[in-house]
């Protein structure tokens with residue numbers, strides 16, 4: 001048994017939980033905060049058989065891989081004179097996950 | 111030194127904390143969410159001597175064991191005609207805990 | 221790779237995070253609760269190279285060491301007759317941290 005501890009962005013958490021559950025894995029979600037940016041993020045605990053760690057990591061990689069995303073700023077900022085401008089799409093980098101795999105000496109379900 | 115990581119239902123958390131403290135064990139509580147039901151639950155961290163893991167697990171088993179509980183639904187649902195019905199007691203399964211025991215290489219209190 | 225799990229007082233968390241980031245360490249903060257006092261505290265996860273554990277522990281010791289602090293109660297309690305008294309400074313013990321160092325079998329950044 002291993003305990004996979006994964007820190008990821010909040011926006012990837014629902015998809016990752018769904019993908020893990022769909023593959024029959026169990027997970028527990030903790031709300032966390034990044035030490036550098038001080039932004040909210042998500043820490044997942046996934047207990048799985050040793051032989052399944054590879055597949056769990058593949059699922060994390062697929063859902064959380066760092067990628068470029070085009071976002072269009074939601075609110076065009078209108079200047080004080082009332083004129084507004086058309087928001088241009090902007091490319092930002094999202095995703096990413098930091099994963100620690102710990103050995104579990106004993107696993108018990110009561 | 112071992113670190114016992116236990117995921118349990120919110121309603122068992124106060125009793126489990128009390129039972130651990132009464133036996134002289136120290137614990138830290140984290141709020142968490144289940145990956146499947148997406149309901150709030152509790153994750154406890156209990157650092158204890160290797161030889162005490164058995165007793166900590168016994169306390170967890172005693173407080174969190176899966177059991178049938180008779181609950182009477184709180185709000186009788188009154189139909190649109192204004193008539194209401196007597197809520198019947200219902201048996202539901204509660205409790206349960208998922209526990210991971212991790213080895214601690216070094217323990218320091220500052 | 222090791223995972224340092226440190227439980228500390230909320231008031232030391234910002235300074236400790238800053239000190240770790242300044243030294244190039246990465247950290248994730250979880251909100252937690254003490255099992256005995258039931259007060260809010262902070263649990264930090266710091267993944268670092270094995271050879272760096274000593275320095276991370278030194279930083280935790282420096283920021284979180286148990287110390288006497290003089291506090292002056294904020295609100296002078298005025299009696300029902302309207303008379304109030306000058307709050308005297310009081311010495312309280314603050315700080316402290318409980319730290320578990322866990323071995324990381326595998327570390328992956330996606």
Ligand SMILES: Nc1ncnc2c1ncn2[C@@H]1O[C@@H]2COP(=O)(O)O[C@H]3[C@@H](O)[C@H](n4cnc5c(N)ncnc54)O[C@@H]3COP(=O)(O)O[C@H]2[C@H]1O
Pocket residue numbers: 007008033034035036037038039041096097098241242244245246247248249265266267268
């Ligand atoms: N070794 C480790 N131990 C424990 N938790 C870890 C960790 N490595 C990463 N994390 C967690 O993962 C989040 C994202 O890290 P990432 O490296 O993708 O993305 C990081 C990284 O690109 C950058 N960053 C972090 N620390 C930095 C530093 N000291 N100097 C420069 N850039 C830093 O800022 C992003 C956000 O960092 P933030 O701390 O807010 O949030 C981090 C932190 O919560």
Ligand SMILES: Nc1ncnc2c1ncn2[C@@H]1O[C@@H]2COP(=O)(O)O[C@H]3[C@@H](O)[C@H](n4cnc5c(N)ncnc54)O[C@@H]3COP(=O)(O)O[C@H]2[C@H]1O
Pocket residue numbers: 021022024025026027028029045046047048117118143144145146147148149151206207208
């Ligand atoms: N290996 C593991 N790694 C990390 N955390 C773990 C874990 N096993 C259990 N947990 C945690 O413990 C909670 C209760 O699990 P339990 O197995 O008693 O009770 C579970 C189980 O009876 C059922 N369940 C969970 N996943 C399922 C799935 N993929 N298919 C069918 N039933 C599932 O739903 C209940 C609630 O699950 P939920 O995920 O909301 O909440 C889970 C989760 O937070």
Ligand SMILES: Nc1ncnc2c1ncn2[C@@H]1O[C@@H]2COP(=O)(O)O[C@H]3[C@@H](O)[C@H](n4cnc5c(N)ncnc54)O[C@@H]3COP(=O)(O)O[C@H]2[C@H]1O
Pocket residue numbers: 131132134135136137138139155156157158227228253254255256257258259261316317318
């Ligand atoms: N082995 C362990 N495993 C997991 N978490 C641990 C731990 N040892 C300490 N902690 C965490 O660190 C916090 C501070 O512990 P500390 O020993 O400095 O300071 C403790 C200690 O001086 C005292 N205390 C705790 N448990 C006690 C007990 N059973 N009997 C007497 N005093 C206790 O009350 C203070 C606050 O305790 P609280 O539980 O509220 O909060 C604890 C708890 O969240």
